[in-house]
Amino acid sequence: MIRRWVVPALPFVALALAPLYLGSYHLTLAGRFLSLGVLAMGIVLVWGHGGVLPLGQGVFFGLGGYALAMHLKLVSLPAGELPDFMQWNGVDALPLWWQPFTSAGLSLAAVIVVPAAGALVLAWLVFRRRMTSVYIALITQALALAFATLLISQQGTTGGFNGLTNFDTLFGAPLGDDRTRVWLHLATVALAALAYAGARVLGATQAGRLVTAVRDGENRVRFLGYSPAPYKILVFVVAGVFAGIAGALHTLHLGLISPAMVGVVPSIEMVVWVAVGGRASLSGALIGALLVNLGKDSISSAWPDAWLYVMGLVFILVVIATPRGLAGVVETVAARLRRTKVAAGVHDAEPIGEEVTTHG
Amino acid sequence: MSSLALALGQLFDGLSLASILLLAALGLSLSFGLMRVINMAHGEFVMAGGFLMYVAHQWAPGAGVALGLPLAFLGSAVLGAVLERVLIRRLYGRPLDTLLATWGVSLVLQQLARDEFGSTGVEVTAPPWLADSFAIDHGPLAGLAFAHVRLFIIGLAGLVLCSMVLLFNRTRAGLYIRAVNQHRGMASALGVDTRRVDLLVFALGSGVAGLAGGALALIAPVTSTVGQSYVVDAFLVVILGGMGTLRGTAIAALLIGVASAVAETFTSISFAKVILLLLVVAFLQFRPRGLVAARSRALEDT
Numbered sequence: 163m164i165r166r167w168v169v170p171a172l173p174f175v176a177l178a179l180a181p182l183y184l185g186s187y188h189l190t191l192a193g194r195f196l197s198l199g200v201l202a203m204g205i206v207l208v209w210g211h212g213g214v215l216p217l218g219q220g221v222f223f224g225l226g227g228y229a230l231a232m233h234l235k236l237v238s239l240p241a242g243e244l245p246d247f248m249q250w251n252g253v254d255a256l257p258l259w260w261q262p263f264t265s266a267g268l269s270l271a272a273v274i275v276v277p278a279a280g281a282l283v284l285a286w287l288v289f290r291r292r293m294t295s296v297y298i299a300l301i302t303q304a305l306a307l308a309f310a311t312l313l314i315s316q317q318g319t320t321g322g323f324n325g326l327t328n329f330d331t332l333f334g335a336p337l338g339d340d341r342t343r344v345w346l347h348l349a350t351v352a353l354a355a356l357a358y359a360g361a362r363v364l365g366a367t368q369a370g371r372l373v374t375a376v377r378d379g380e381n382r383v384r385f386l387g388y389s390p391a392p393y394k395i396l397v398f399v400v401a402g403v404f405a406g407i408a409g410a411l412h413t414l415h416l417g418l419i420s421p422a423m424v425g426v427v428p429s430i431e432m433v434v435w436v437a438v439g440g441r442a443s444l445s446g447a448l449i450g451a452l453l454v455n456l457g458k459d460s461i462s463s464a465w466p467d468a469w470l471y472v473m474g475l476v477f478i479l480v481v482i483a484t485p486r487g488l489a490g491v492v493e494t495v496a497a498r499l500r501r502t503k504v505a506a507g508v509h510d511a512e513p514i515g516e517e518v519t520t521h522g
Numbered sequence: 523m524s525s526l527a528l529a530l531g532q533l534f535d536g537l538s539l540a541s542i543l544l545l546a547a548l549g550l551s552l553s554f555g556l557m558r559v560i561n562m563a564h565g566e567f568v569m570a571g572g573f574l575m576y577v578a579h580q581w582a583p584g585a586g587v588a589l590g591l592p593l594a595f596l597g598s599a600v601l602g603a604v605l606e607r608v609l610i611r612r613l614y615g616r617p618l619d620t621l622l623a624t625w626g627v628s629l630v631l632q633q634l635a636r637d638e639f640g641s642t643g644v645e646v647t648a649p650p651w652l653a654d655s656f657a658i659d660h661g662p663l664a665g666l667a668f669a670h671v672r673l674f675i676i677g678l679a680g681l682v683l684c685s686m687v688l689l690f691n692r693t694r695a696g697l698y699i700r701a702v703n704q705h706r707g708m709a710s711a712l713g714v715d716t717r718r719v720d721l722l723v724f725a726l727g728s729g730v731a732g733l734a735g736g737a738l739a740l741i742a743p744v745t746s747t748v749g750q751s752y753v754v755d756a757f758l759v760v761i762l763g764g765m766g767t768l769r770g771t772a773i774a775a776l777l778i779g780v781a782s783a784v785a786e787t788f789t790s791i792s793f794a795k796v797i798l799l800l801l802v803v804a805f806l807q808f809r810p811r812g813l814v815a816a817r818s819r820a821l822e823d824t
Contacts, residue, residue: 215618287803291810296560296617300757301803307754308796315792381821426754430625437622470633477626481619482612 170362170445174355181344189343190415193350195455197411200357202435202447204401204408207361209433210442211370212397213377214295218302219405219432221309222277224424226406227413228313228320229276232260233269234329234337234413245326251318260319266333273410274403281402285395303426310425325420332414350411354448357404361444364400373397434473437480440489449488527658527666532783538672540779541679545734546752547759547771548686549602549727555766556703556723559610560621563628564756565749567598567728569635571735572744574598576644587649587740591678594736595729602728606721628749635746643745652740675737682730686768699723703766755782762802764812773813778802 180192201223208216235245244256262268284305288298313320320326335342364370375383376390383390413419422428431454439450454476462469484490550564571594578590605627613620648671655669690696701709702719710716738748755778763774778798785794809815 215621287807291807293806293810296554296558296621297761297806297810299618299621300560300761301799301806304754304758304799304802308792308799311792311795315790426750433622467633467637470629474626474629474633477629478609478623481623481626482609485616485619 167359170358171355173445174351174358177354178348178351180351181347186340186343189347191456191459193347194412194415195452196350196354196448197408197415198432198435198455199408199448199451200354200411201405201408201432202439202451203357203361203444204404205432205436206441206444206447207364207373207397207404208401209436210440210447211365211377212373212394214394214398215299215433216302216398216401217299217426217433218304218306218309218429219401220306220424220426220429221302222281222402222405223409223412223428223432224309224313224419224421225277225280225409226273227409227419227423228326229263229269229272229406230410231326231329231413231419232263233266234332235326236260236264237266238328238330245321247321247324248318253318257319273406277402277406277409278399281399282395285398285402289391289394289398303429306424306426306429310421313421313424321420323421325418325422326413327418327420329417337414337417346414350415353407353411357407358444358448361400361404364397369393369396431473434477434480436487438476438487440487442486443489446487446489453488524662524664527663528787530663531666532787533780534668534672536780536783537776538675538779539783540776541676542734542738542752543755543759543779544679544772544775545682545730545737547756547763547775548682548768549724549729549731550756551760551763551765551767551771552727553724554760556699557610557614557720558617559613559724560617560624561605561610561724562621562625562753563605563631564624564728564731565751565753566628566631566635567602567731567749568735568738568752569631569744569746569749570601571595571598571732572739572748573635573639573644573735574732575736575739576639576646576744579646584649586646587652590646590739591733591736594732596732598732598735599725599729602731603721603725605728606724610724611717611720632746632750639744639746641746643743643748645743646739648740671740675740678733678737682733683768683772686730690768695719695722758799758802762805762812764809764814767814770812770814 177192177196181189184192201219205216205219208214239245244253248254248256262272284302288301293301313325314323316322329337331337332342332346335345365374372383372388372390372393373396376393380390409419412423435451435454436447437450438454439448440446454473457472458469461472480487486493546564546568549567550561553559553561574594574597575586575590578593579586582589605624609623609627610620613623652671652674655667656673657667658664688696690700698709698714698719699722701712701714702716706716709719734752735744735748738744738752742748759771759774759778762778763770763772781801782794782798785797789797806812
């Protein structure tokens with residue numbers, strides 16, 4: 163009990179106290195990276211546990227992010243006025259699909275419902291028939307391309323290439339205010355902790371075990387009388403919701419959402435975080451998202467041209483040297499230490515950890 | 523301009539797009555069929571071909587195309603062979619990991635190209651004999667024009683497809699390739715050096731992608747991201763066609779090329795992309811393995 167729940171809770175407590183010891187710049191960074199970590203945990207469910215590589219998580223990130231950004235954009239305007247990009251593009255009435263976002267409640271609901279619905283439809287389409295995981299990876303990637311292209315082309319209603327920005331208030335609280343920032347940070351930590359706990363619980367249920375079983379031997383699961391599709395759809399939808407929440411939080415922290423965060427390249431970057439941290443480890447994914455983005459932030463500000471080289475090489479090295487990521491390295495070291503302990507006569511029960519394989 | 527001429531013109535544009543897609547997708551499809559490997563750096567072979575075409579034009583402005591196409595083919599083929607030997611060989615049996623590692627390669631190659639040729643890209647001026655077009659001035663088809671350079675690309679794709687078919691069906695190397703494609707273990711047991719076949723097919727596919735880049739350089743500027751913009755469409759072709767079949771890839775390239783040209787007349791380019799993707803996903807509901815799928819009684823894919 164203590165080992166399973168209290169130990170993982172400690173880092174979240176430490177993060178919740180961050181406003182006490184981090185400056186405002188680093189606090190915003192921490193909040194941003196933590197929201198990305200929520201998305202990364204979703205990828206762990208689909209990829210690490212389910213064995214399906216999702217290359218289009220940027221889409222669900224974008225759906226959640228834009229849902230909240232549309233609301234923030236509308237409340238930042240004087241009553242009856244249209245967003246600037248609509249005026250520039252000759253749109254003279256608020257489009258029908260923008261209208262629900264005048265309401266805060268509906269927008270918050272949309273942050274969860276829209277990505278969930280999108281993920282449900284996509285997952286149903288690809289998992290219903292037995293498509294191979296490579297097909298699914300490529301189809302989700304094509305979806306990310308189509309989504310970003312669509313956003314850029316519909317400049318009059320989506321803000322186009324620039325996306326949505328210049329927000330003032332969140333539910334009446336000014337966004338630039340220090341107090342709002344602290345509350346936002348606390349909400350991010352709470353949601354991340356909730357997502358972590360939710361993913362842990364889901365992994366331990368029968369449905370969660372079946373997802374892993376499908377990864378390791380889909381046909382055996384079928385012969386045992388289960389249909390694999392509903393379980394895969396379930397984790398895919400959960401990952402979609404995680405991505406949507408992450409998108410909304412990230413929009414709040416950064417004050418901007420644009421097609422540059424939802425397309426093919428960012429969607430693959432999301433997978434890198436998880437690959438670096440450990441594809442089957444929730445905590446690994448959180449740490450991976452944090453580390454890779456911290457690296458990106460510092461490297462790309464010091465040497466802008468070097469970032470792609472670094473990321474490319476990290477990608478190649480991680481896949482070849484440690485397919486299980488940092489979490490795999492930690493486990494290997496821990497296992498070695500334990501073996502020396504056992505040899506010395508100290509008996510320790512086998513830990514109940516996540517099964518990790520090196521399957522692609 | 524009559525509507526018939528307009529329709530024929532669109533069809534022609536679709537055909538030339540299909541030709542480039544075919545060249546870009548052939549290598550992907552072959553290496554997936556043979557090795558179950560998805561090469562995300564494949565688009566960068568297209569890019570490399572384009573830049574080699576540019577380099578050839580710098581060296582010999584008069585004989586740019588004659589020098590550029592072989593150079594693009596060989597350069598990309600060598601690049602592909604090196605990638606297969608150094609990286610992909612280590613990752614057999616882990617298709618999704620190969621996908622990630624080759625994506626890393628693609629990022630590095632793109633940045634290299636950006637450092638070498640600049641971020642705005644370079645332009646190749648097509649020689650005079652390609653710059654013209656056949657125009658029809660009279661009759662019901664007045665206003666229709668066939669650009670020479672597009673005819674040239676269609677011809678090139680046709681030539682490559684025919685040589686591939688001949689190679690597969692009429693040579694010993696082709697026999698080995700088909701054998702490994704059907705049953706790797708059995709082919710190996712009968713003395714086929716499967717690793718050499720893999721290397722050959724991968725290099726060949728990369729070379730053909732280089733040709734696609736060389737051809738593309740004649741109609742559009744070459745940038746470091748040109749590969750990325752074509753590779754996702756090439757993947758759609760591979761998925762739709764069924765992986766590892768020449769026939770399926772050719773039909774799928776034709777379908778997607780013509781369909782996107784037609785869709786672009788009714789709506790914008792971006793909507794056309796979305797519609798195309800939806801059509802492919804819908805089609806896969808009926809044939810999850812693509813147009814031409816190898817039939818097998820095996821329960822698990824190997």
